[in-house]
Every structure is written in C-alpha cells, then in structure tokens.
Amino acid sequence: MDKAELKATIFDIEPYRNEDGPGMRTMVFFKGCPLRCLWCSNPFGLSRDPQLIVNVNKCAGCRKCAEVCEASVNCFKEDGLHVDFKNCALCGKCTLVCIPDARRISGREYTVSEVFEEVQKNELFHRRNSGGITLSGGEVLYQSEFASELLRLCKTHFIHTTIETSGFAKWEAYESVAKYCDLVFNDLKIFDTDRHKKYTGVGNQQILQNIQNLCAFAEKHRKPKVIIRRLVIDGVTTDEDVIAGAKFINDLPTHPEINLLPFHNFGETKYAMAGKEYPFEDKKLLLARDSLMQHVRDLVVEYAPNCVVSLGGGNINA
Numbered sequence: 196m197d198k199a200e201l202k203a204t205i206f207d208i209e210p211y212r213n214e215d216g217p218g219m220r221t222m223v224f225f226k227g228c229p230l231r232c233l234w235c236s237n238p239f240g241l242s243r244d245p246q247l248i249v250n251v252n253k254c255a256g257c258r259k260c261a262e263v264c265e266a267s268v269n270c271f272k273e274d275g276l277h278v279d280f281k282n283c284a285l286c287g288k289c290t291l292v293c294i295p296d297a298r299r300i301s302g303r304e305y306t307v308s309e310v311f312e313e314v315q316k317n318e319l320f321h322r323r324n325s326g327g328i329t330l331s332g333g334e335v336l337y338q339s340e341f342a343s344e345l346l347r348l349c350k351t352h353f354i355h356t357t358i359e360t361s362g363f364a365k366w367e368a369y370e371s372v373a374k375y376c377d378l379v380f381n382d383l384k385i386f387d388t389d390r391h392k393k394y395t396g397v398g399n400q401q402i403l404q405n406i407q408n409l410c411a412f413a414e415k416h417r418k419p420k421v422i423i424r425r426l427v428i429d430g431v432t433t434d435e436d437v438i439a440g441a442k443f444i445n446d447l448p449t450h451p452e453i454n455l456l457p458f459h460n461f462g463e464t465k466y467a468m469a470g471k472e473y474p475f476e477d478k479k480l481l482l483a484r485d486s487l488m489q490h491v492r493d494l495v496v497e498y499a500p501n502c503v504v505s506l507g508g509g510n511i512n513a
C-alpha cells in the first residue's frame with residue numbers, strides 16, 4: 196500500500212494556533228485515547244469512533260433535526276431539545292438541516308496526503324512565523340503508523356514537527372514517530388503509578404520507561420527537543436509527587452525542560468455536547484491557584500537543578 200494512502204481518524208485540523216510549539220502551528224487532533232484522565236479537556240478525542248456533537252445553547256429550536264432523524268434521537272420537551280446520543284446512527288442527516296455550530300459529526304478518516312494538503316495550505320505562514328505542525332489528540336501514538344508517515348512527509352518539506360503525547364505506547368511505535376519530530380511534549384501526569392492509575396485509568400511504568408528511552412534517543416540523535424509537561428491540580432498534586440518527578444527528570448539524559456501547566460476546566464461544556472457527564476462534577480479537584488503554581492515551581496527548581504523550568508503553555512522555543 197502507498198503510505199500516503201494510510202488512514203487515521205482525525206477530529207479537527209486547526210491552523211494559526213500560537214501555542215503547543217514554536218511560532219504559528221497547524222494543529223492536527225487524532226481521535227482515540229487509551230487513557231481516561233478525569234481532567235481531560237478534550238472529550239471529543241477519547242473515542243476512536245466518529246460521534247455526534249450537539250451544542251444545545253446554539254439550537255434555534257427549528258425542530259428540523261427531529262423531522263429528519265429516522266432513529267428518533269432528537270425530541271423536544273417543555274424545556275427544549277433532548278438528544279439520545281447512544282442511539283445515533285451517525286448518518287449525518289440532521290447536520291445538513293441544522294444551523295452552523297449547533298451540531299456536527301466529530302471525527303472522520305483522512306489519508307496522509309489529505310492532511311498534508313491541509314498543512315501545505317499554511318506553509319507560507321509557517322515559514323514567516325517559524326511555526327509548523329503539531330500532532331495532538333486524543334493520543335497521536337494510538338495511530339502511530341499514520342503519524343510517522345505524515346511527519347516524515349513534513350520533514351521532507353522542512354516543516355517543523357511537534358507532537359503532544361501521554362507517552363503511553365510501545366516504544367517501537369513511539370520511536371517510529373519521534374524520529375521525525377523536532378519537539379516532543381510528553382506528559383508526566385502523576386509520578387506514583389498507583390495514583391496515576393486512579394486518575395488516568397492506567398499505570399505509568401511504560402510511560403516512565405518511554406521517557407527514559409526518548410531522552411536517550413534524543414541524546415544519541417541530537418533531537419527531538421524534549422519537554423516534560425506536569426499538570427498542577429489543587430487536591431491532586433502533592434509535594435511528594437512533585438519532588439519525586441523532579442528528581443527523575445533531573446537525572447535523564449539531555450535534562451529535558453519541565454513545563455508546569457495549571458489545570459483549567461475549559462473542557463467542561465464539551466462533555467454535555469458529547470452526551471457525557473463531566474467527571475469533575477463533584478468539584479473535588481480544583482483549578483490551580485497562582486500560589487500553588489509558584490510553590491510547585493519552587494520545588495521543581497530545587498529538585499531538578501539541571502533542567503529549565505517553565506510555566507504555562509505559551510512561549511515555547513525550539
């Protein structure tokens with residue numbers, strides 16, 4: 196098979212993003228993720244399958260979706276539109292009669308050449324702003340063969356390449372993608388494996404091993420640049436975990452940069468749009484306060500003296 200015809204399920208391609216890598220980026224969001232982080236801000240990326248998304252706040256109440264739906268997914272009660280997401284057959288008929296932004300099918304298969312065509316539309320812009328492409332998700336390594344080929348193609352056109360990953364994959368798959376990357380953001384969500392499993396659904400032994408492998412690879416090949424991301428959440432982030440993680444990263448080859456990100460709940464409204472409950476509904480896990488961010492930063496600086504420590508997602512140099 197011609198590798199340009201490899202397919203992956205993608206749920207969004209966004210040009211002109213100025214974070215998640217240097218300069219202006221074209222973001223490609225892969226659908227499907229093996230983790231279930233309670234704080235996930237991208238619920239459309241969890242399932243590998245396409246899904247119906249409905250924003251009831253944008254609904255104009257025309258009832259055309261109920262008229263065209265043969266599966267009786269949409270019905271109107273006194274309080275407005277109700278959507279029976281699990282019975283949706285994904286035929287897309289309702290999206291054709293609806294107004295813009297109120298409903299859509301999220302996710303479809305793209306070939307490598309189709310995505311690359313989209314990226315090339317922004318090539319001039321990338322060059323002017325020292326930007327490039329960032330593969331995100333969902334989990335990009337879940338569809339590693341496609342990602343590897345797309346990034347290889349980008350490198351043949353001198354496009355800067357970045358991925359954002361949980362690092363949860365077989366090393367062979369990870370390496371096949373990393374070798375075409377200029378920059379890798381790898382999360383280290385929680386250092387203690389039992390707590391990692393509690394909050395994300397999986398342990399982190401493979402992730403820690405992959406981070407070690409990645410840094411050894413980067414040392415040998417002089418790329419990619421590695422940035423380890425640590426999310427700070429009030430009520431989840433502990434001093435003990437921050438210190439243990441900082442010591443681990445400090446001893447890695449190439450001493451990767453450590454990027455501290457404050458937890459936000461921007462993804463909350465997306466859950467209802469996908470017919471899901473927001474896992475943080477009980478509000479036990481809180482936004483990171485400035486004082487907590489500063490405290491965590493001070494700890495990381497103390498216990499990872501070999502590493503550059505940065506706050507927030509912007510201003511990334513590579």
Ligand code: SF4
Nearest residue numbers: 254255257258260293
């Ligand atoms: S077709 Fe769209 S705007 Fe009309 S009722 Fe259905 S969701 Fe609302």
Ligand code: SF4
Nearest residue numbers: 264283284286287289
């Ligand atoms: S996509 Fe098809 S089955 Fe699903 S709600 Fe719309 S019309 Fe009904």
